[in-house]
Amino acid sequence: MKTTIKDIAMRANVSITTVSRVINQKTDGMSETTRRRVLEIIQEMNYHPNKIARSMITKRTNTIGLIIPDIRNPFFPELVRGVEDVAKKYHYNVFLCNTDEDIEREESSLRLLRENHVDGIVFANSYTSKDRMSQGLVYKPTTPIVLIDRGLDDEMFSSVYVDNEKAGYLGTKHLIDLQHVKIGCITGPGYTQNTQYRLNGYLKALEEASIPINKDLILSGDFRMEGGYHAAKILLNRENVTAIFAHNDLMAFGVYQAASELGVNIPGDLSVVGIDNIKYNQLLNPGLTTIEQSVYKMGETAAQILFEQIEEGGESQRVKVNMEPTLIVRNSTKGLPSMC
Amino acid sequence: MKTTIKDIAMRANVSITTVSRVINQKTDGMSETTRRRVLEIIQEMNYHPNKIARSMITKRTNTIGLIIPDIRNPFFPELVRGVEDVAKKYHYNVFLCNTDEDIEREESSLRLLRENHVDGIVFANSYTSKDRMSQGLVYKPTTPIVLIDRGLDDEMFSSVYVDNEKAGYLGTKHLIDLQHVKIGCITGPGYTQNTQYRLNGYLKALEEASIPINKDLILSGDFRMEGGYHAAKILLNRENVTAIFAHNDLMAFGVYQAASELGVNIPGDLSVVGIDNIKYNQLLNPGLTTIEQSVYKMGETAAQILFEQIEEGGESQRVKVNMEPTLIVRNSTKGLPSMC
């Protein structure tokens, strides 16, 4: 039997109300003597309040949910830490849910979190189509939700995301500035919104430079090494590209592998750009030029917004934060000798 | 106002007991008619049971805690997934807590989890000294705890860990077999038990080969790239080692960086071995020879044990699982030309 507020009350010869007051610092007009005595007994009996019971009354669980595709994708640990560090500051615990981009798991996570009465949810729904999302989320409009990485174009939710079109534009522009023309593009899965926006940026940069668009240079990947590897093989064997823009670093890693197998030198024969600036891409030789998204900060920001909405009790304004991506040049990109 | 079991009962013209029975599949001797009607209303009103209230009675929250040092260390995402996947199978949610190896945060995490009445805890206390741990955990002997990565030598807790002495032995033996004699060793922080065991393995292998032990070749790192980098600089500049055994892959990455800066060729001038077999070390050129620990499996196993203890209700046997590390040879190690 765990010790309860009742046990403390008995031992201290006071009512449970008094004990409750001590616990919740409601000691406005209370005798110092009883306060001290209660505190002592609490120590002595090693009493810890039962949050479950408390939240029955207060309607607060001091708990938030965090839904992501897969913690093993090195993009997400940073994000998770950002969220958790803010949560800790607010004395909140966080439930972590991995969905593997599976719509079933997204919805079951949402349901589970709701049944656990979390006070809010940070949702990295990067890979979900809009319609299904809305459908899934409509379940629980009462709990504040902040979308991360790519928001729905929906007034319903706050969101924090990177300007993906700009990311796509920056990477492509960098390659064009280096005189590249045959620039391969490896996108994420077709159904993600990130992919669409990043691709738009790519197209825009080409257009601006009056480089004709060749659809054979645009291949669809999976945001994982494998996808980058296979796409790169095709681009290198069939299309003779001099540069590849992979829509995330993991796929760029795959490009490195393919290049290595084919005896293609980076950056001598091939320039490579990624997106994310994953920490461990410094390991690559040569270092990978990439577009940085401040992932940790995204997590922090999303959590911050969420807690503001929680505190304001649901009737707060929806917020959309747009983060700027920045180009980080390393040694995987190199100017093409200008052809005469 | 959320819909409650009461609302359902009203609308269905039955008692809350009946509704409760439907929810909990206790429909043994129940008329199909009422069952169907209740089910319909539940659908219609989009009712979801309140787990908080339920756990007041059942004393079960269907929630476990997972405490780790830092999710950004690429060792842990695998472990987290292992735990979470098993948890999901049991319809459990998991609270994630990062401690940064800070004893304060470990204890506050423990306290927070306990206040949230988790049914069990998986604790990766890799970096905590035995005494403080016991002190911290003694708080809550009622909740099953499974230690991971390195167990306390304590009958109190179940644990899953890798035979770290063997890991240290295997890596060193491999280098010795390649004729290396001046083998540098970069350990983890001195206060971790892993470090002690791995170092023992290193020493044992040297002894077996009758290679005299040189304490200058043993440096203490931090399990991060930075530590590996600095230690490698010292070993290469001052000690002329022909091989370095880093006690995890991250530090081996640091060794690569140092070698690259100093113009030292791997494996030509220097052989390198790590521990962990982090997924992205395939990216390194040359590929890193390392000792694999099946991290995902460790997570799974720990969670499995935890759930067995939860189901058995606390009076179960303590279990200690010892996982075998295996050597994975890639291209970072090379035989030394035998000196004549």
Place this chain on the structure above:
DNA sequence: TTGTACGCGTTATCAA
């Protein structure tokens, strides 16, 4: 300055 008593949403016990 302190205490009594009710209610939060659910399950379990016993009765009908």
Place this chain on the structure above:
DNA sequence: TTGATAACGCGTACAA
């Protein structure tokens, strides 16, 4: 086959 009611541990309005 179904229902009334007591718990679970706590916070709080109101009373003393």
